[in-house]
Amino acid sequence: MIGILVLGLYAHTGSMPPLVVVESSSMIHEENGEVGSIDAGDLVLVHRQPMETVITFAEASNPSHPNFGYEQHGMAGDVIIYDKNGEGGTPIIHRAILEVVAHTTQTPNRSVAPDAPSNEHCPDGGSFDDALLDQDGQIGTCIMTWNVPGTNVVNATTISLSFDGDEAGYYDCKRLAHANVEPYLVVWNWTPSQEGMLTLGDNNHCSVDQGSSAVNGSVGVHSASGVVKPVRDSWLIGVAGGELPWLGTVKLALNTAPGSPGTVYVPNSSYLALFVLVTAVLAAPLVLEPVLRRLVVGAPELKLAEDELEEE
Incomplete structure (x- = not known):
């Protein structure tokens, strides 16, 4: 019976496993839990989708964008599940805030080692993306300028964008504002290391996964190799679909693996x-x-x- 159910969910989502259990409180909207948002202990369906179908917060909160008004799990835009830097481990389930895509590129220095620093690959500046096809037909290129779909950021050498309701849709950080801290999300003078998604937990008070290089004061999400980079298509596990509230609490209670938070964050x-x-x-x-x-x-x-x- 369970096997039939799992196969049915796989047919519906295209992912295996078709469900993930939420372990942390990074996506909660209410301290006491709320059906419709993602709480620790919820089971969430994982829909296998290509990156180009993901709708970001920037797009869904822009009145002039075709996807304006689109919401998932209590806020604008899709929630995605991804591997941290493609290295496996416990996946992250956070909201896609914006996507950075290359506008202009330049052929890199092909004589340096593959693991050389970005500035050796790109002596004229830019960011070396080792997964993006260059104009010479080889993998790896220097991204010189960037676009952010759903915003006015086009052909920019660095990305600065305020989600203040004017420059971009309003994103409430749910934190106290003071001298150098705004109440809304601000991406400031960010040079992405590669194409991909900027991601953020709804309850993380604007501390984005990609760290302080993108948003001042962000702690970032870490993998074995360091702070998470913009989420690539190959790291995308799926898009969060419907939730089955509370049912994952049993699994969390039985999980005694080292590093597991158990039911600490369950409302x-x-x-x-x-x-x-x-x-x-x-x-x-x-x-x-x-x-x-x-x-x-x-x-x-x-x-x-x-x-x-x-x-x-």
């Missing part, structure tokens, strides 16, 4: 909701059986069949 209300759900599932047969039996016994079709048997 208290989730335990009560899970208890009510399990109780309802267990009680349903006891309640439904006598009701269904009464309906069957009183059905006119059954009486007609009994009369026909008596006549025979």
